[in-house]
Amino acid sequence: MNQGLQFDDTGRLRHLLTIEGLSRQTILEILDTAESFISVGQREIKKIPLLRGKTVVNLFFEFSTRTRTTFEIAAKRLSADVINLSVGTSSTAKGETLLDTIRNLEAMHTDLFVVRHGESGAAHMIARHVPPHVRIINAGDGRHAHPTQGLLDMFTIRRHKGDFGKLKVAIVGDILHSRVARSQIHALKALGVDELRVVAPKTLLPTAVEKLGVIPCSRMEDGLDGVDVVMMLRLQRERMQGAHIPSEHEYFNLFGLTPVKLALAAKDAIVLHPGPMNRGLEIDSAVADGPQSVILPQVTYGIAVRMAVMALIMGGSPGRREETHPVAASRARAVVTTRKRK
Ligand code: CP
Numbered sequence: 220m221n222q223g224l225q226f227d228d229t230g231r232l233r234h235l236l237t238i239e240g241l242s243r244q245t246i247l248e249i250l251d252t253a254e255s256f257i258s259v260g261q262r263e264i265k266k267i268p269l270l271r272g273k274t275v276v277n278l279f280f281e282f283s284t285r286t287r288t289t290f291e292i293a294a295k296r297l298s299a300d301v302i303n304l305s306v307g308t309s310s311t312a313k314g315e316t317l318l319d320t321i322r323n324l325e326a327m328h329t330d331l332f333v334v335r336h337g338e339s340g341a342a343h344m345i346a347r348h349v350p351p352h353v354r355i356i357n358a359g360d361g362r363h364a365h366p367t368q369g370l371l372d373m374f375t376i377r378r379h380k381g382d383f384g385k386l387k388v389a390i391v392g393d394i395l396h397s398r399v400a401r402s403q404i405h406a407l408k409a410l411g412v413d414e415l416r417v418v419a420p421k422t423l424l425p426t427a428v429e430k431l432g433v434i435p436c437s438r439m440e441d442g443l444d445g446v447d448v449v450m451m452l453r454l455q456r457e458r459m460q461g462a463h464i465p466s467e468h469e470y471f472n473l474f475g476l477t478p479v480k481l482a483l484a485a486k487d488a489i490v491l492h493p494g495p496m497n498r499g500l501e502i503d504s505a506v507a508d509g510p511q512s513v514i515l516p517q518v519t520y521g522i523a524v525r526m527a528v529m530a531l532i533m534g535g536s537p538g539r540r541e542e543t544h545p546v547a548a549s550r551a552r553a554v555v556t557t558r559k560r561k
Contacts, residue, residue: 221343222237222239224236225346231530232245234354235355236355237357238369238405243411243467243542246370246410247410249524249527250524253523256324260296260519269298270534273330275302275330275333277304277333279333279524282315283359284494285493286368286521287349287358289525290358290367293525293529296526299529300466304421304452315436317336318344318345321348325349331531332355332356334360335360339362339398342357342360343357362395362396363398363399364402365401367524367559369405370406372406372450373410373526374524377390378516381456384413389449390418391417391418391419391443391450392451392454394452395419395463395556400417408431415433416436416442416446417436418436418437418442418473419435420464421463438492445484448488449489449490450492451490452501454467467500471500476502476506477503477506478506481509489511489513490511492514494514496514
């Protein structure tokens with residue numbers, strides 16, 4: 220897929236379609252901007268005027284709880300007008316094509332589309348067809364990418380564990396079908412993580428996965444030994460054709476994260492999961508709800524990270540003076556307000 224599509228002529232991010240090809244600097248800019256937006260969620264009035272007058276359409280062709288809701292909250296916190304198109308009751312059911320749907324919503328002066336679709340490449344295809352002033356954020360396309368999930372995972376890791384260069388990280392589970400894993404791998408490699416292992420039965424590992432700069436492990440004992448971060452994945456039964464695991468019982472026995480298996484990791488290791496969780500299949504409730512779990516903070520951080528992505532890609536023309544750039548000015552205001560409250 221054409222990664223260049225997400226940048227404008229001056230190299231600024233225009234759409235967010237994938238983490239592949241994003242520089243460390245761009246990822247850090249998103250994480251730093253998200254950090255400045257955390258305080259907005261802690262105020263009595265959780266709103267800043269950064270996207271006032273802009274229209275955001277959430278277009279989800281697959282189910283979602285966390286991503287759709289946090290995008291809506293994020294857009295509202297930035298004061299945008301938000302439309303959630305209910306695809307199940309839209310004219311898609313009458314056979315209207317994806318591009319015709321987009322063109323009609325565009326005719327209503329939409330500024331930003333947040334799109335989840337079951338087909339890999341759907342967000343790229345839309346980005347190729349919209350006029351230059353319209354922005355696209357990929358909220359998950361097929362098995363390909365889920366960039367804002369990858370970014371909020373990086374935000375969570377940085378908040379809880381600090382410097383990526385010192386961290387050993389394991390991504391565990393259904394790597395083969397996971398757009399989340401692909402986005403996490405690109406982000407962790409760009410941020411210079413010390414060691415990255417992918418842990419799964421061979422049937423759930425993509426061929427030649429080591430070309431991505433990861434260490435494949437087919438035993439939890441090897442994969443979890445001494446790691447600082449354990450990133451669990453959902454077993455995506457809806458994307459499986461044929462038998463990838465012998466039985467759910469055996470999968471849990473071998474790859475389910477229990478307190479006993481977590482004890483193989485560093486004592487202060489954190490556990491992430493993008494949700495939704497299959498409790499008792501890929502993760503034991505004792506771990507999911509335990510003291511090392513940062514699964515609910517991930518959801519909370521997702522709002523600030525999605526605010527940051529929307530703000531940056533809608534953030535005015537490049538070359539503006541720092542103090543008049545809307546994102547920079549808003550970040551400055553957020554910091555000032557936080558300081559005044561202390
Ligand atoms: N992590 C994630 O994408 O969850 P939802 O499917 O609920 O959006």
